[in-house]
Structures are given as C-alpha cells and as structure tokens.
Amino acid sequence: MRAVVFSSPHELTLTEVDDPRPGPGEVVIKTAAVGICGTDTHVFDGEFEGTVYPLIPGHEATGTVVELGEDVDDLAVGDPVAINPSTTCGRCEFCLNGRANLCRAWNGLGVVASDGASAEYARVPRANVFKLRAETDLHQAALIEPLACAIRGYDLLPRRMGEHYLVYGAGTMGLLMAQLAPRAGAASVTVVDLNENRLQAAREVGVQNTLTSADEADADRDQWDVVIDCTGVIAAIEDALPRVKAGGTFQHFGVAPAEATAQYSPFRVYRDEINIVGTMAVLNSFGRAVEMFEAGAIQPAPMISHAFALDDYAQALEQFRAGTGRKLQIRPHASESVVLLPA
Numbered sequence: 001m002r003a004v005v006f007s008s009p010h011e012l013t014l015t016e017v018d019d020p021r022p023g024p025g026e027v028v029i030k031t032a033a034v035g036i037c038g039t040d041t042h043v044f045d046g047e048f049e050g051t052v053y054p055l056i057p058g059h060e061a062t063g064t065v066v067e068l069g070e071d072v073d074d075l076a077v078g079d080p081v082a083i084n085p086s087t088t089c090g091r092c093e094f095c096l097n098g099r100a101n102l103c104r105a106w107n108g109l110g111v112v113a114s115d116g117a118s119a120e121y122a123r124v125p126r127a128n129v130f131k132l133r134a135e136t137d138l139h140q141a142a143l144i145e146p147l148a149c150a151i152r153g154y155d156l157l158p159r160r161m162g163e164h165y166l167v168y169g170a171g172t173m174g175l176l177m178a179q180l181a182p183r184a185g186a187a188s189v190t191v192v193d194l195n196e197n198r199l200q201a202a203r204e205v206g207v208q209n210t211l212t213s214a215d216e217a218d219a220d221r222d223q224w225d226v227v228i229d230c231t232g233v234i235a236a237i238e239d240a241l242p243r244v245k246a247g248g249t250f251q252h253f254g255v256a257p258a259e260a261t262a263q264y265s266p267f268r269v270y271r272d273e274i275n276i277v278g279t280m281a282v283l284n285s286f287g288r289a290v291e292m293f294e295a296g297a298i299q300p301a302p303m304i305s306h307a308f309a310l311d312d313y314a315q316a317l318e319q320f321r322a323g324t325g326r327k328l329q330i331r332p333h334a335s336e337s338v339v340l341l342p343a
C-alpha cells in the first residue's frame with residue numbers, strides 16, 4: 001500500500017510498504033480521513049517525547065473495516081469506524097488506578113511507537129476501534145478524536161449551570177471546547193483569537209462572542225468563571241489567567257513547549273481560590289465522543305477546510321504550520337486535493 005513515512009525527524013517520504021495484516025485482537029481498516037494537528041508537526045520535527053522512527057503518522061482517523069484478526073468476532077468487514085489512537089501498558093500505577101492517560105508507557109498510534117493512519121490501510125487493536133452508524137459522514141467523523149480530548153477536558157471542569165466561559169484560540173480545539181460549553185451549562189461563551197478567519201469559523205459554529213482581544217469584551221464583563229487556553233502560547237496564557245473570576249477555573253488545554261514557563265500571581269490564586277487544571281488526551285471519553293458527534297453536538301462542516309491526497313502530505317503539513325485554513329485532512333484514497341472552504 002501507499003503510505004506517508006516519517007523516516008527520521010524532518011524526513012518524510014511517500015512510499016510503498018507492505019499491506020498491514022491483523023494479528024490476534026486486531027483489525028485492518030481502509031482509511032477514509034485523517035486529521036492533521038500540531039502533534040503531527042511535533043512528531044515530524046522530532047519534538048515528541050519517545051517517538052520511534054520510521055513511523056507512519058496520523059492519529060485522528062476514520063475508516064472502514066476490511067480485515068479482522070482471527071479472534072475478533074464483534075465487528076464485521078464493511079463496518080465504518082473511528083479510531084482511538086491511545087494505547088497504554090495496563091500495568092503501571094496509573095493504568096491500574098483508572099488514570100490510563102497518564103500511563104508512563106503511553107503510546108499513540110502515529111505518534112510514538114506504532115504506525116498511524118496516513119496510509120491507504122492501518123492496523124489497529126480491536127479495543128481502539130469504535131463502530132459508527134452507517135449514515136455518519138466518515139470524513140467529518142475524523143473530528144471524533146479531537147472531540148474525545150475536548151470531552152476529557154470537560155470531565156475536569158466544574159460544569160456548573162449559568163457560568164461564563166472564555167476560550168483562547170479558535171483552532172479545532174478551541175472551536176470544540178466552545179461548542180461543548182453550552183452543553184456543560186454555560187450562560188455565555190466568548191472566543192478570543194488573533195486570526196480573523198478563525199473567529200469567522202467560531203461564528204459559523206455558533207459562538208456568540210468572538211474577539212481579537214479579551215479587552216474588547218462588553219464593559220459589564222472583564223472576568224469569567226471558566227477560562228480555557230486552547231493555544232499553548234505563553235502570551236495567551238498570561239493574558240488569560242488574570243481574567244478568571246474569584247472561585248473560578250483556568251484550564252491548560254493547549255500544549256506549551258516543554259521548556260516554557262509562564263508568570264502568574266500566586267497571591268491571586270490563593271486569595272481568590274483559583275483552580276488551575278490540566279487535561280491530557282483521552283480518558284474513557286472516546287465512546288462518549290462518538291455519541292456526542294452522532295447526536296449533532298458539534299458543527300463539523302465549518303471546521304474542515306481542506307482535504308489533501310496522500311501525495312500532498314508535505315504541503316498539508318506546511319499549510320498547517322502557516323495557520324491557513326481550518327482543520328486540514330488527508331484522504332488517502334482521494335486522487336486529488338480539494339479546498340472545501342475558501343481560506
């Protein structure tokens with residue numbers, strides 16, 4: 001089959017590799033769509049902890065089952081599926097205590113040591129495969145993986161009715177966090193981004209308040225109950241944290257560079273009982289992401305701007321870095337790249 005292979009950091013080839021065959025407890029899927037996100041650029045740049053090269057990237061995938069491992073009897077060839085890329089050791093303290101996303105041997109398909117789905121076919125453990133309805137759009141459903149991360153984020157937020165939310169960043173993650181806020185009881189949602197095209201995307205998915213700076217918010221509101229950083233940018237984090245209302249919560253959803261530090265006032269955190277919470281990938285949230293996606297909890301169409309053929313993977317990665325467009329996808333069986341929404 002044809003596959004994109006990261007042969008070593010900064011080296012990418014489109015090459016012919018052996019077709020994957022399912023081992024016991026595994027299935028092979030024919031890939032329909034794979035989302036590109038910042039994790040792929042980190043893996044390509046050699047910045048993701050523990051990546052083993054060569055590696056086929058791609059962790060936000062959907063497809064159709066084409067082959068079942070000998071002991072897999074609860075799926076059928078032809079089933080449409082979404083893939084949870086996280087695999088864990090099942091033996092460490094965190095796996096045994098229900099915190100498997102903190103597993104010390106956490107492995108993401110297409111991220112660490114197992115091949116991902118930027119290829120015509122992918123081999124996946126049965127436990128990571130989630131069956132979709134026949135009518136679900138398999139291209140749009142590649143948003144289920146990031147949605148599962150967003151739901152994990154919400155599992156760690158207070159989710160009280162009538163609160164006001166401020167989200168930094170209107171990329172895929174900010175748009176998902178903003179869309180879920182009303183479902184968590186939000187009275188209002190405000191999204192901040194420096195990029196006007198991204199703010200337009202936020203409006204298209206139904207966000208009421210979109211701003212290029214939180215300073216432009218209505219005069220009656222300069223603090224929010226829940227503030228979520230979905231940029232990973234230190235300047236955004238430092239701007240965001242002081243805007244948490246007393247008793248409120250700040251969430252680090254974005255991934256800052258590992259060596260970066262941010263400034264905040266420990267006095268303020270003490271005096272106003274500010275909660276600061278992280279959130280890491282997916283924890284028991286993938287199945288719920290399927291349920292929410294299929295229930296129409298998010299607007300997928302305005303979120304996906306470009307679909308690239310496998311041959312144009314390098315171009316997709318470049319375009320992601322440039323911040324042009326919205327969610328970019330690879331469709332490994334497409335013969336040409338197409339623009340779905342104007343940039």
Ligand SMILES: NC(=O)c1ccc[n+]([C@@H]2O[C@H](COP(=O)([O-])OP(=O)(O)OC[C@H]3O[C@@H](n4cnc5c(N)ncnc54)[C@H](O)[C@@H]3O)[C@@H](O)[C@H]2O)c1
Pocket residue numbers: 037038039146149168169170171172173174192193194195198230231232233235236252253254255256279280281282323
């Ligand atoms: N916690 C998790 O499990 C998890 C999962 C997936 C992604 N992430 C992280 O979430 C973050 C967002 O992911 P994404 O795919 O939406 O990325 P993205 O790059 O598409 O979006 C980030 C947005 O932030 C905006 N931005 C940059 N600096 C800003 C600033 N100073 N103020 C306001 N906006 C600013 C950009 O214009 C962009 O629209 C990334 O750091 C990513 O690594 C975390």
Ligand SMILES: [Zn+2]
Pocket residue numbers: 036037038039059060146
């Ligand atoms: Zn991702």
Ligand SMILES: [Zn+2]
Pocket residue numbers: 088089090091092093094095096100103104105106
């Ligand atoms: Zn473990």
